[in-house]
Amino acid sequence: MGCTATTLLLSFCATTCFCVLTSSDGISVLPSRSDSTTKGKDWTFCYLNICMCSGPLANCQFGHxxxxxTLWDNITQLNFTDNNLHWxxxxxxANITHLNLHFLSLAWNKIQNISDDALAELRELKHxxxxxxxxxxPIDLATAFRGLDNIPLQSLTLSGMKLKHVPLNMFHGMKNNVLKYLVLEKNHLEEYNQDAFxxxxxxxxxxxxxxxxxSLKWAHAPYLSRLALDGNIITKVPSFCGVNSSFYPKLQKLYLEHNLLTETRPYMFKCLPHINILGLNANPIEGIETNTFSELPRLKNIFLKNLKGSKMYIKNHAFNNSNVKRLTMDGSQFTYSDNNVDADSFSGCTGLQSLDLSFSDMYGVNESFFMQLFKDLRGLGGLALGGCKLVSVPDAIPLMLHNLVYLKLFNNRLTFLPKDLFRNLTKLTHLYVDGNKIPEFDEDTFPEKLRKRLRNVNLANNPFSCTCSIRWFLSWVHQDKKKFQQFxxxxKCSSPAYYLHKSLSEISFSEQSCLFERTVYVAVLGGTVPLIIVFVICALLYRWRWQIRYYMYLLRRHDDRIVDEQHLTYDGYVVYSTDDTPWIIKEVLPNLEDKHGLALCVHERDFDVGGAIVDNIVESVEDSRKVLIVLSPNSIQSEWCQFSINYAHRKSxxxxxxxxxxxxxxxISSRFVSSSIRLLLDPQTYILWPADDEDVEARVLFWERVAARVKGVTGRE
Known part of the structure; x- marks a missing residue:
């Protein structure tokens, strides 16, 4: 799979691949000689038994x-990682100056010196x-970079080099260069001084x-759009305001996660007119001050996950910004019942669409507080209150949040859902109430219109009381199994004892048996007073034992799903092998994005920075309306593609x-086809790419057909 800009070569490509920067944040990954994907028919030795080539790609990794x-004349990308080019x-x-080399990796070569003219002959080098x-x-690098002055270099990676500082003249030899992407991750830098860049x-x-x-020292960077400072020891952020202007007038993404920031301050991020994403996760921030995020006209996403301050407070109007669409604070464990969180914290957030407060402490919070807290959030489309110690659903949800599309109340202490909870939630399609203590779900709570509208339901890990009262629920579950996650x-049944631990899929109640049960109940109830007393005593004892079981039953299942299902980011997530990257760039993106206006998620371009590959795959699939699977001999042999396909199957x-x-x-050869792939090769389901390059009409019709399949779900004209 792909790497992101912050993990460029260092964390992933160090052992099994090398990467080519293809877009603002995207990386295209090429396999190593030891990677299983190189063993297909497209790779062949092109120098002794050391270097392998495939089309324009050459891989000499671990060749010593x-x-x-000398390599093939058509080579444009060379991975020379882990060799011994000391000088x-x-x-x-000399052997490759005739090539139009665009990408060159010299990572981990134990290089001791690079002459000032060494790189000058690589006239087409971009990465x-x-x-x-x-x-x-740094002195050696400054000398080497003199040879890059007139080269169209776009990206430069200097990660893992134990650099302690960046001298002000280190890049002076590149003053005529067009460099856009610079990676200096995992060094020993103690200061960021923008003057050096x-x-x-x-x-x-x-x-x-x-x-x-x-230490941070800002300077004017007129085109900088992304600045990642995550994983450092920053304790204070200077003002972004210069003399009558912003230091970073076009900065869109700022990442300060995993630092040592302990405070926020009013207008802290002022003078960032284009900031769109602000990441502050995992800092020991004590609290959020009033108007911390005000005066940021294009701010859309704020990430405050897993804050670990000691006081943990939020002042009134802390998030006062009507432009913010998504606010994520899960895992920060704010306590809402001790006056540390002001009821007007979200005042002014009238444009907020997704709010995640999971794993905060809301035990004992009164209804008036919730009403004030959510008063400006009437347009909210997604709300996550998982793991918040709630014993009842706040009345503010059904009374005020009528636009909710998804509602997450997992891992709380709920024992019932109010009958009128969903009466005004006419847009709700995703409901997660798993991991609570609810024995029965009332049919009146889930009227027929709601049951038909819901697309995803998770009621798992509740202590179901398997009696005739859930007969309606069993009927719904069996009728719409695909809607119920983890079913x-x-x-499983928690009572009565003879059904203990049985799955709901293993029990049933016929109308006759339930009618007989009610008849017997009436007969017993109308019997003698001693029998009634005995029955009542037994029922009370049984109910007492039952409640003990409930309070002992608490399974806390952490759930990081925060995707706003109504406002999905992508029309489709593309699953493909990185060996097919040229085809993706040449065919898929121009035809589906440029010509048909679809928004595709391509892992080499769109994966979140710093995230695990597995998390990126899951979040991208969940944030996409469709999954486009590109099957080829390369993709079916890729473990990451197999993972993506299996997860997409689950979503389907x-x-x-x-x-x-x-x-x-x-x-595809049948010997490589797994059972999951075989399902995809039903002639009724797949679309075959026209192999004939000259059949232009067939390819045009092919892309029209693919686009139509995508638009069938997206609703696009």
Missing amino acids: LTYIP ISNDTF LDLTGNDLLT SILGNIRVIELGGNKIS PYFY LVNGPESLIVILKEE
């Missing part, structure tokens, strides 16, 4: 070479990676995560088979 050999001069590249060459000093007039992205930075494995069980679009790019 002290020189760069690099103009002669080092250079020197990761892991920790013998090079000012000579790079076109710089768009600077990645400085995983260093030891404690049947986590839907909920959203229906039309949520999957299968494109057969090439014929």
Whole structure:
């Protein structure tokens, strides 16, 4: 799978791949010689038994070479990671200067010196990676970069090189360069001084995560759109306001996660007119002050997950910004019942669409507080209050939040749902009430219109009372199994004793048996007074034992789902092997995004920075209306593609088979076809890519057909 800009080569590609920067944040990954994906028919040895080539790609990783050999004339990308080029001069590249080389990885070569003219002959070079060459000093690099002055270099990776500082003249040899992406992750930098990068007039992205930075010195960077300072030891953020202007007038994404910030202050991020995403996760922030995020006209996303301050307070109007669409605070464990959180915290957030307060402490909070807390959030489409110790559903939800599309109340202490809870929630399609203590769900709470409208329901891990009273519920579950997440494995009876631990899928109640049960009940009730007394005593004792079981039954299942299902980001998530990247760039993106206006999620371009690959895959699938699976000999042998396909299958069980679009790019040998892939190869379900390059009309019709399948769900014209 792909890497993101902040993990460029260092964390993932260090062992099994090398990467090519293809867009603002996207990375295209090429396999190593030891990777299973290189063993297909498209890869062949092109130099002894050391270097392997496939089309324009050459891979000489782990070759122990002290020189760069002659390679095929069509090679444009060379992975020379983990070799022994200790000294690099103009002669080092003599065998490849005739190539139109665009990408070159010299990571982990134990390089000690690079002459000032060594790189000058690589006239078409766009991406250079020197990761892991920790013998090079800043002076050595400044010398080497003189050869890059007139080269169209777009990205430069200097991660894992134990650099302690960036001298002001380190990049002066590149003053005429068009460099846009600079990665300096996982070094030993103690200071970020923008003056050191000012000579790079076109710089768009600077990645400085995983260093030891404690000092920040801003300077004017007119085009910088992304600044990542996560994983450092920053304790204070200076003002972004320069003399009559902003230091970063076009900055859109600022990441300060996993630092040592302890405070916020009013107008803290003023003078960032284009900021869209602000990441402050996992800082020891004590609290959020009034108007911390005000005066940011384009701020859409605020991430405050897992804050770990000691006081944990939120002042009134702390998030006062009508432009914010998404606020994520799960895991920060604010206590709402001790006056540390002001009831007007969210005042002014009239545009908020998604709010996640999961794993806060809301035990004992009164209804008037909730009414004030949510008063400006009437347009909210998604609310997550999982793990908040709630013993009842706040009245403010049904009374005020009529636009909710998803509601998450998992892992609380709820024992019932009010009958009129969903009466005004006419847009609700996703409901998560799993991990509570609810024995029965009343049929009046779930009228027929609601049951038909709901698309995803999770009521798992509740202590179901398996009596005739749930007969209606069993009928609903069996009729709409695909809607119920975790069914049947986590839907089990807690009572009566003879059904204990049985799955709801294993029990049934006929109309006759339930009618007989009611008849017997009436007869017993109308019997003698001693029998009635005995019955009542037994029922009370039984009910007392039953409640004890409930209070002992609490399964806390952490759930990080925060996707706003009504406002999904993407029309489709594309599953493909990185060996097929050229085809994706040449065919898929121009035809579906440019011509048909669809928004696609491509892992090499759109994965979140710093996130685990598994998390990125799951969140991207959940945030996409459809999944486009590109089947080829490469993709069916990729473990990450297999994972993506299996997860997409799981989602299709909920959203229906039309949520999957299968494109057969090439014929596949049956010996590589797994059972899950075999299901996708039903001729009624996949779309075959026309192999004939000259059949233009067939390809046009192909893309029209794919786009139509996507738009069938998205509702696009």
